[in-house]
Amino acid sequence: xxRPKQFDPDIAIDQAMELFWRKGYAATTPQELTxxxxxxxxxxxxxxxxxxALFELALRRYRDSQSPALAEILHGPGxxxxxxxxxxxxxxDLDLADPDRRGCxxxxxxxxxxxxxxxxxELVRQVFNQTEDAFRGLIEEGMRSGEISSDRDPLxxxxxxxxTTIGLRVIGRVTEGPDRMVRVVDxxxxxx
Amino acid sequence: xxRPKQFDPDIAIDQAMELFWRKGYAATTPQELTxxxxxxxxxxxxxxxxxxALFELALRRYRDSQSPALAEILHGPGxxxxxxxxxxxxxxDLDLADPDRRGCxxxxxxxxxxxxxxxxxELVRQVFNQTEDAFRGLIEEGMRSGEISSDRDPLxxxxxxxxTTIGLRVIGRVTEGPDRMVRVVDxxxxxx
DNA sequence: CAGATTTTGTACCTGTAAGTCAAAAATTCA
DNA sequence: TGAATTTTTGACTTACAGGTACAAAATCTG
Numbered sequence: 001x002x003r004p005k006q007f008d009p010d011i012a013i014d015q016a017m018e019l020f021w022r023k024g025y026a027a028t029t030p031q032e033l034t035x036x037x038x039x040x041x042x043x044x045x046x047x048x049x050x051x052x053a054l055f056e057l058a059l060r061r062y063r064d065s066q067s068p069a070l071a072e073i074l075h076g077p078g079x080x081x082x083x084x085x086x087x088x089x090x091x092x093d094l095d096l097a098d099p100d101r102r103g104c105x106x107x108x109x110x111x112x113x114x115x116x117x118x119x120x121x122e123l124v125r126q127v128f129n130q131t132e133d134a135f136r137g138l139i140e141e142g143m144r145s146g147e148i149s150s151d152r153d154p155l156x157x158x159x160x161x162x163x164t165t166i167g168l169r170v171i172g173r174v175t176e177g178p179d180r181m182v183r184v185v186d187x188x189x190x191x192x
Numbered sequence: 193x194x195r196p197k198q199f200d201p202d203i204a205i206d207q208a209m210e211l212f213w214r215k216g217y218a219a220t221t222p223q224e225l226t227x228x229x230x231x232x233x234x235x236x237x238x239x240x241x242x243x244x245a246l247f248e249l250a251l252r253r254y255r256d257s258q259s260p261a262l263a264e265i266l267h268g269p270g271x272x273x274x275x276x277x278x279x280x281x282x283x284x285d286l287d288l289a290d291p292d293r294r295g296c297x298x299x300x301x302x303x304x305x306x307x308x309x310x311x312x313x314e315l316v317r318q319v320f321n322q323t324e325d326a327f328r329g330l331i332e333e334g335m336r337s338g339e340i341s342s343d344r345d346p347l348x349x350x351x352x353x354x355x356t357t358i359g360l361r362v363i364g365r366v367t368e369g370p371d372r373m374v375r376v377v378d379x380x381x382x383x384x
Numbered sequence: 385c386a387g388a389t390t391t392t393g394t395a396c397c398t399g400t401a402a403g404t405c406a407a408a409a410a411t412t413c414a
Numbered sequence: 415t416g417a418a419t420t421t422t423t424g425a426c427t428t429a430c431a432g433g434t435a436c437a438a439a440a441t442c443t444g
Contacts, residue, residue, distance in 0.1 A: 001442035002390025024304060026218040030432055040393050045433065047391090101307055107362055111303045112216060114365040115293055124366050132372070152382060159372050160379035163359035170299055170358045173306040174316050180324070180351050187352035190344060191383035193412040194420025222402055232423055237403065239421090 009047055012037045017058035017065075021105040024112050025055050056119055062105040063127055074134050080142030081189060084161070088185040091165055095172030095181070104169040128162060135161035139192075148192055157192070164188050201239055204229045209250035209257075213297040216304050217247050217312075248311055254297040255319055266326050272334030273381060276353070280377040283357055287364030287373070296361040320354060327353035340384055349384070356380050 019036045020028055030051060034041050048054040073087045095103060102108070106127045113120045136158030142148035148157075168181055175181060211228045212220050222243060226233050240246040265279045287295060294300070298319045305312045328350030334340035340349075360373055367373060 001388080003392075003440040003442095005391065006440095022307075024218070026216070027308075029430080031430080041433080042392055042394075042435090051432070103303060103306075108303045110362050110366050111295060111300045114295075115214075116219075121366050128363070128366070152379070153375070156375040156379040156382075159375040160356075160383070163356060163363060163376045164352075165359075166362045167355035167357075167359035170302050170362065171320070171355060174302050174313050174320070183345070183348040183351040184355045187344070187348040188383075190348075191352070191380075193418075195410040195422075197421065198410095221400075223400080233403080234405085234424075235422060243402070 005043075005047070007037065007039045007043065012039060012044075012047070013054070013057050013061050014065075016054050017061045017105070020055055020058045021062065021102045021108070022100050024108060025052075025117075026112065028055075052117070056123070059105065059109060059120060059123055063123065066105075067127065067130070070131070071134055074138050080138055080145065080147050081192065083138065084192070085185065085189050088165070088168065088188070091168055092172070092178060092181045092185060095169060096178055101173050103173040104166075107166055107169050128166075131165065132158045132162040134158075142192075161188070197235075197239070199229065199231045199235065204231060204236075204239070205246070205249050205253050206257075208246050209253045209297070212247055212250045213254065213294045213300070214292050216300060217244075217309075218304065220247075244309070248315070251297065251301060251312060251315055255315065258297075259319070259322070262323070263326055266330050272330055272337065272339050273384065275330065276384070277377065277381050280357070280360065280380070283360055284364070284370060284373045284377060287361060288370055293365050295365040296358075299358055299361050320358075323357065324350045324354040326350075334384075353380070 015036050015038075016033060019032060023032075028051075030041060030044070033051070033054070034044055037044065039047075044054075048057065070087055070090065073090055074083055076083060076086075078086065095101065106124050109120050110124045114124070115121075132155075136154050139148060139152075139154040139157045139161075143150045143154060164184065168184060171181055171184070207228050207230075208225060211224060215224075220243075222233060222236070225243070225246070226236055229236065231239075236246075240249065262279055262282065265282055266275055268275060268278075270278065287293065298316050301312050302316045306316070307313075324347075328346050331340060331344075331346040331349045331353075335342045335346060356376065360376060363373055363376070
């Protein structure tokens with residue numbers, strides 16, 4: 001009961017996510033948030049409590065909305081190397097297609113808030129763990145099928161692939177064209 | 193002529209670098225800067241003009257003070273692969289030895305200021321270019337000596353190594369122990 | 385309808401960001 | 415010594431960050 005909300009908190013979190021993703025945590029102001037969400041300050045603080053709490057909701061939303069795409073490619077059809085290449089190219093295209101070049105919100109959060117926000121840092125770790133695990137699983141599949149040499153440690157290769165995606169998403173923020181990112185993808189696939 | 197400065201701007205820039213490195217640009221306040229540099233606000237603004245101008249001096253200082261170490265390893269003694277391994281392990285140790293886990297200031301700047309500070313972004317690009325180039329040079333050396341297979345594109349491998357270092361320095365910010373980073377180094381060296 | 389509950393809008397608050405300014409202090413030069 | 419120049423100190427300023435308070439409004443329940 002009580003007066004019903006005039007806005008959809010779910011949509012508001014999406015909009016907050018877009019803003020935090022583009023500007024980072026510290027550089028995003030409550031005023032910008034109210035403007036982006038189209039909701040007054042009172043409602044915003046009543047609904048979410050604090051800027052930091054809203055940020056964490058936004059970061060979780062980012063993870064939940066963005067993670068599946070990569071996983072789908074990795075579990076999709078094609079050879080293991082094909083799927084790997086597809087997955088990495090997907091990230092390249094994603095980064096370059098974004099006019100704001102926001103990169104990956106998880107990576108951005110890692111470099112902005114590690115050391116000052118343990119909750120956010122833990123969320124970053126969790127996404128990194130999941131991604132590494134997904135890559136490791138795929139590498140193991142490739143080893144079983146004989147497509148990938150079995151004399152490597154699948155976990156280590158998984159770590160390397162996770163590391164590669166992180167690097168790509170940083171480079172995507174500052175690079176002019178696709179050339180360097182494509183070279184990275186070609187080289188890593190070639191090296192497996 | 194005129195009254196002599198009571199502080200050494202060179203040292204002040206070093207101290208500003210430490211602070212910006214740890215906290216990033218947006219989260220560092222003039223007050224913290226005056227405390228860290230031990231100089232009044234008037235002097236600070238008289239000497240450096242603005243927070244942003246000081247940041248750019250600090251970022252250049254970072255580049256100038258940190259870049260040589262990696263380059264020295266790459267141009268040092270040992271086989272190419274040895275030097276590569278040394279260089280990457282050097283970064284791992286560097287990141288893990290820092291109690292604040294500040295990572296790399298250039299990478300941090302890439303994710304914080306790309307899109308809002310073109311000067312800083314250009315500096316990031318320049319460091320990335322230099323690093324890629326150094327790796328490419330080393331790979332070419334390894335190809336000439338026969339240590340590295342010549343059927344790869346040295347520039348692409350250079351890009352991959354640059355990308356690897358960037359990823360490592362992000363992971364170094366959030367990781368608990370050395371395990372994952374060591375796996376990355378082992379896997380990339382193994383993959384060459 | 386009265387009452388309880390929740391949301392909304394707006395005004396308000398405290399603190400601080402980022403910077404400016406004027407006057408005093410410390411130097412060099414004529 | 416006096417004039418010129420530059421730095422320092424610290425008070426001052428504008429604007430906004432981040433959040434609170436409260437009354438009015440909108441619902442549900444009995």
